[in-house]
Amino acid sequence: MKYVIELSDDEIRIVTKNELDEMRKEAEEFDGFYGFDVKGILKEVNSKLSESEKTDTVNNMLRFGGSFVKSLADLWLRGDYVNRLKIETIFSNYFEEYQKW
Numbered sequence: 001m002k003y004v005i006e007l008s009d010d011e012i013r014i015v016t017k018n019e020l021d022e023m024r025k026e027a028e029e030f031d032g033f034y035g036f037d038v039k040g041i042l043k044e045v046n047s048k049l050s051e052s053e054k055t056d057t058v059n060n061m062l063r064f065g066g067s068f069v070k071s072l073a074d075l076w077l078r079g080d081y082v083n084r085l086k087i088e089t090i091f092s093n094y095f096e097e098y099q100k101w
Contacts, residue, residue, distance in 0.1 A: 001016075001017055001041060002014050002016055002041070003015050003016075003017065003038055003040070003041055004038070004040045004082060005020065005023075005036045005037065005038050006036060006039050007035060007036045008035045008036065012039075012082050014082060023036065040086075049099070053099070054088070054095075056099075057095055057098050057099045058073045058076050058077060058098075059073075060098040060099070060101040061098045063101075064098065064101055065098065069094055069098070072091055075087060
């Protein structure tokens with residue numbers, strides 16, 4: 001499982017549970033101030049797909065999907081790594097469906 005954290009300088013980072021635990025431990029030992037907020041938990045979805053396969057799936061969504069699916073595909077293409085993972089996780093059913101086209 002991976003966690004999305006926002007650091008005090010507005011940097012977004014994805015960390016594992018072990019990394020998060022280590023960051024908390026170091027912060028508590030240093031000054032008790034974490035300096036970050038946990039924004040969410042990411043599930044591993046489509047982790048078996050390469051970036052090329054994900055792009056092919058998104059192109060299928062653009063070509064064959066309805067207006068909602070096309071909008072999701074457009075958002076995925078415009079998104080950064082974290083936002084792409086969010087879309088893949090929340091709407092995994094569409095990625096599974098359009099991967100087969």
